[in-house]
Amino acid sequence: MDKIQINGTARDMTAEEQSLHDSEKAKLIEATNQRKADKEAKDNLKASAKAKLIAGEALTEEEANTIVL
Numbered sequence: 001m002d003k004i005q006i007n008g009t010a011r012d013m014t015a016e017e018q019s020l021h022d023s024e025k026a027k028l029i030e031a032t033n034q035r036k037a038d039k040e041a042k043d044n045l046k047a048s049a050k051a052k053l054i055a056g057e058a059l060t061e062e063e064a065n066t067i068v069l
Contacts, residue, residue, distance in 0.1 A: 042066070 003010045004017060013021060049063035059067075 004013045046066045
C-alpha cells in the first residue's frame with residue numbers, strides 16, 4: 001500500500017484512495033503510451049513521405065499532409 005502526504009504528514013492510503021491512485025496512474029501510463037505511439041506513427045509517415053519524394057513516387061494524401069511548407 002502506498003503512502004499519501006497530507007500537511008507534511010505521511011500516512012497509508014485508504015482502499016478508496018489507493019484505488020483512485022491506481023486508476024489515475026493507469027490512465028497516465030495509457031496516455032503516455034498513446035502519445036509515444038502517435039509520435040512513432042507520425043515519424044514513420046514522415047519517413048515514408050521522404051523516401052517516396054526521393055524516389056519520385058506519388059505520396060498519399062496523409063503523407064502529403066505531413067509536409068510543412
